[in-house]
Amino acid sequence: MANDISFTIDGVEVAAAPGQTIIEAAEAAGIYIPRLCHKPGLEPFGGCRVCTVKSNGRPCSACTQPVAPGMVVENDTEELRALRRDLVELLFVEGNHFCMFCEKSGHCELQALAYRFGIAAPRFDYTWPARQVDMSHPDILVDHNRCILCGRCVRTSRQVDGKNVFQFVGRGHEKRLAVNAEADLGATDAAVTDAAVGACPVGALLKKRIGFATPVGRRPYDERPIGTDIETAAARKE
Amino acid sequence: MAASHPPTVPQICATFGNDPTRLVDIARQVQETYGHVGPASIDAIGRALRIPRVEVESLVTFYSFLSKQPKGRVVIRLCNDIIDRMHGFDQVLAAFTAELGIGVGQTSSDGITLETTACIGLCDQAPAALVNDVPVTELNSDRARQIVRELRKHMDPKQLVTKLGDGNNAHELVRSMVRNNIRRHSDAEGGDNGAEPRIVLSPHAPPEALRKALSISPAEVIRAIKTSRLRGRGGAGFPTGIKWEFTRAAPGARKVVICNADEGEPGTFKDRVLLTERPDRVFAGMTIAGYAIGAHEGILYLRAEYAYLRPFLEMVLQRRRQAGLLGPDLLGKGKHTFDIRIQMGAGAYVCGEETALITSCEGRRGDPKNRPPFPAQRGYLGLPTTVNNVETLCAVTKIMEEGSATFCEHGSKQSSGTKLLSISGDCLRPGVYEVVFGTPLRRVLAMAGAENAAAVQIGxxxxxxxxxxxxxxxxxxxxxxxGGAMMVFGPQRNLLEVVHAFLDFFADESCGFCTPCRVGTVQLKRLIEKVMAGRGEPADLETMEQIGRTMKTASRCGLGQTAANPVLSTLKNFRPVYMGLVHTDPDGYRRGFDLEGAVRTSETLTGRASIHV
Incomplete structure (x- = not known):
């Protein structure tokens, strides 16, 4: 479809197609809007709120808000940077995240965002919740300590794998990821080849027995900050 | 009907046509029949409805009135909101636990479960509790003990009601001890006996309003509502006429009117009174809305706490059908078809948010939806939907009856008409008041006998x-x-206890979908606890303001966007209360760090006590 919608992000003119969300149009134009629960191809979720931008002065999630002609979007402002730092820090203190022991370190989008935002340690109060690790499946492990409730596995399992392995149960601070079985993941039809396993932005869903295939220090976010690929892809086009 | 064999889970599912959009009703009935929705029931429902079992589990674990664990035949839910706490909640709870010999969340060997719950809409007769569906009000420790003893004899909550309340509370289909407490300005000593507008609380609802609406075109009905400048009474204040216009203009032949009777905002109980005393006004308002937007179906979403009103409301609906005020041909004019069904909630404050309410009507956990699309475009089951508050719909009926001009005689340009207030707390005359928009707070407090108030929680x-x-x-x-709540706090109250109770409420009632609300509420609660314990530092107040701002800006729905208000508004209006409790340590130590708390677990595990200097 023709890119006949024109709007601005931080003053930069962006062309977009009707039906695109702000985050999609921004990405195509080489502008990175930080995000966690958003994954191209999955239905928009709007849960992590890291992609919060202001559209004509009103806050909204860039992953759910469709573009409109003449829309004025603020993205990289001090107010929104502070807000995103808060959200990432809130996620850190909500769970139990020990980057130094985590196989996902260097691949982890939560960790990478913290580095991109210059977060050394959260200012908020660690809650150290007691959470479970589900090792029941022969090839996949679920570490609830690291789950940030982004719903990427839930949506991927349904939309891409054509299964319903994951869903949330409970509400508020008791909300957690559950599986489609009374017992645990081992009792579901989850397979290691499911796209859902790779959809996790953190180390909550991992494949067993392939740890540390890429040495720490040479992993994607060890080398370049998260979002760089989006920013440089457009630069190369020019 | 023989009661010996309760319906099986598949039979219950079949009653609702094995329709997944009726999952809330199905789960409610399984809960009622078997005392819980356990793993086997979850499996059976999933099979019957052809949905993944985890979807059923997701719903059951979302709503407070549903439970995976077995509960007793009788469940006592004692309201724990701040007003009840001010009126003796602790003593009543102590009496219940002592008499039952169990703690909160437990079930006695003779099948009585004790729980606490958020506001049940009875702050004007607190402390109050629900015993199954039956409200018991103005409790004290003696009455609590007596309730347990009586229940042990008959296990029938209905028999606990000995003295009936006023008005329709005494109706044979209600039979409740709840009182309406509809107050008049002149109740106050020296109160003026002049003209008291009764708009929403007008005593009767003749079929005139609907007849007049049907005699003009839907566009003219919408114009009349726009001319009246009526704005939504639930709190957000969106112009009703414009909402209707959007819904009418949205493409699609099937549209829906929903009445939001999920009155969950703590301290609010005016909708309970309207549903008890003015149900015809509410239903007439829904019918007029249906005619105006071109909808043939209406849903009254009734909060689980008001289930005791359901048989009465069903009777009113039936009576209206018989009178031609609902059904295939309204008033025999050959112009419009409209009917209403009641959708019960299952205990979730967030379902008062209109998109969460719609999700709940669809038989799912009450997570709010992303906007856009707005309900007027795609709401209930993807159909154009208008959601209006109970009070708003009562005002609609009055506007049709007497005209927009009469309605606009009261109030101001931006706020026409009257507002119902639910007043409770430290006041002599708690209850429901109808005041003209523009009334000064001081006058409202005088009416309620609350001249001595030190603080008032508005909304x-x-x-x-x-x-x-x-x-x-x-x-x-x-x-x-x-939206109508007004909680009065006298000078003897500790405002931080109030703030803490509110944060506790929001942390429990957050749906958990988005980060700022799910995590922010818990963080704010912990910070308030730190300040109350005397370990707070001035920097903590800045952190609270920072988290509060982020919640306001980044949260996905109105719940999260307002959940920090208890902190933000008291930090703004009562800062000295906080400043008196926070200190900077002269030696630069971080007083906030609770050393004893930090080593408590390891002390327990090792069986050794640390030495603290």
């Missing part, structure tokens, strides 16, 4: 706390906007 926990220097402000959309 419930999601609203704002104001002090004496705000009493000349007025009740209206431009100044003190409110």
């Amino acid at each position: 419930g926990p999601s609203g704002q706390m104001v002090g004496r220097d705000h009493y000349d402000r007025t009740i209206c959309f431009d100044d003190l906007a409110t």
Whole structure:
């Protein structure tokens, strides 16, 4: 479809197609809007709120808000940077995240965002919740300590794998990821080849027995900050 | 009907046509029949409805009135909101636990479960509890003990009601001890006996309103509502006429009217009174809305706490059908078809948010939806939907009856008409008041016998706390906007306890979908606890403001956007209360760090005590 919608992000003119969300149009134009629960191809979720931008002065999630002609979007402002730092820090203190022991370190989008935002340690109060690790499946492990409730596995399992392995149960601070079985993941039809396993932005869903295939220090976010690929892809086009 | 064999789970599912959009009703009935929705029931429902079992589990674990664990035949839910706490909640709870010999969340060997619950809409007769569906009010420790002893004899909550309340509370289909407490300005000593507008609370609802609406075109009905400048009474204040116009203009032949009777904002109980005393006004308003937007179906979403009103409301609906006020041909005019069904909630404050309410009507956990699309475009089952508050719909009926001009005689340009207030707390005359928009807070407090108030929470926990220097402000959309709750706190109250109770409420009632609300509420609660314990530092107040701002800006729905208000409004209006409790350590130590707390677990595990210098 023709890119006949024109709007601005931080003053930069962006062309977009009707039906695109702000985050999609921004990405195509080489502008990175930080995000966690958003994954191209999955239905928009709007849960992590890291992609919060202001559209004509009103806050909204860039992953759910469709573009409109003449829309004025603020993205990289001090107010929104502070807000995103808060959200990432809130996620850190909500769970139990020990980057130094985590196989996902260097691949982890939560960790990478913290580095991109210059977060050394959260200012908020660690809650150290007691959470479970589900090792029941022969090839996949679920570490609830690291789950940030982004719903990427839930949506991927349904939309891409054509299964319903994951869903949330409970509400508020008791909300957690559950599986489609009374017992645990081992009792579901989850397979290691499911796209859902790779959809996790953190180390909550991992494949067993392939740890540390890429040495720490040479992993994607060890080398370049998260979002760089989006920013440089457009630069190369020019 | 023989009661010996309760329906099986598949039979219950079949009653609802094995329709996944009726999952809330199915789960409610399984809960009622078997005392819980356990793993086997979850499996059976999933099979019957052809949905993944985890979807059923997701719903069951979302709503407070549903449970995976077995509960007793009788469940006592004692309301724990701040007003009940001020009126003896602790003593009543102690009496219940002592008499039952169990703690909160437990079930006695003879099948009585004790729980606490958020506001049940009875703050004007607190402390109150629900025993299954039956409200018991104005409790004290003696009455609590007596309730347990009586239940042990008959296990029939209905028999606990000995003295019936006023008005329709005494109706044979209600038979409740609840009182309406509809107050008049002149109740106050020296109160003026002049003209008291009764708009929403008009005594009767003749079929005139609907007849007049049907005699003009839907567009003219919408024009009349727009001319009246009626704005939504639930709190957000969106112009009703414009909402209807959007819904009417949205493409699609099938549209829906939903009445939001999920009155969950703590301290609010005016909708309970309207549903008890003015149900015809509510249903007439829904029918008029249906005609105006081109909808043939209406849903009254009734909060689980008001289940005791359901048989009565079903009777009113049936009576209206018989009178031609609902059904295939309204008033025999060959112009419109409209009917209403009641959708029960299952205990979730967030379902008062209109998109969460719609999700709940669809038989799912009450997570709010992303906007856009707005309900007027794609709401219930993807159909154009208008959601209006109970009070708004009562006002609609009055506007049709008497015309927009009469309605606009009261109030101001931005806030026309009247507002119902639910007043409770430290006042002599708690109850429901109808005041003209623009009435100063001071006058409202005088009516309620609350001249001595030190602080007033306007609009419930999601609203704002104001002090004496705000009493000349007025009740209206431009100044003190409110969905109707007004909680009064005398000088003897600790405001931080109030703030803490509100945060506790929001942390429990957050749906958990988005980060700022799910995590922010817990963080704010911990910070308030730190300040109350005397370990707070001035920097903690800045952190609270920072988290509060982020919640306001980044949260996905109105719940999260307002959940920090208890903190933000007291930090703004009552800062000295906080400043008196926070200290900077002269030696630079971080007083906030609770060393004893930090080593407590390891002390327990090792069986050794640490030495603290």
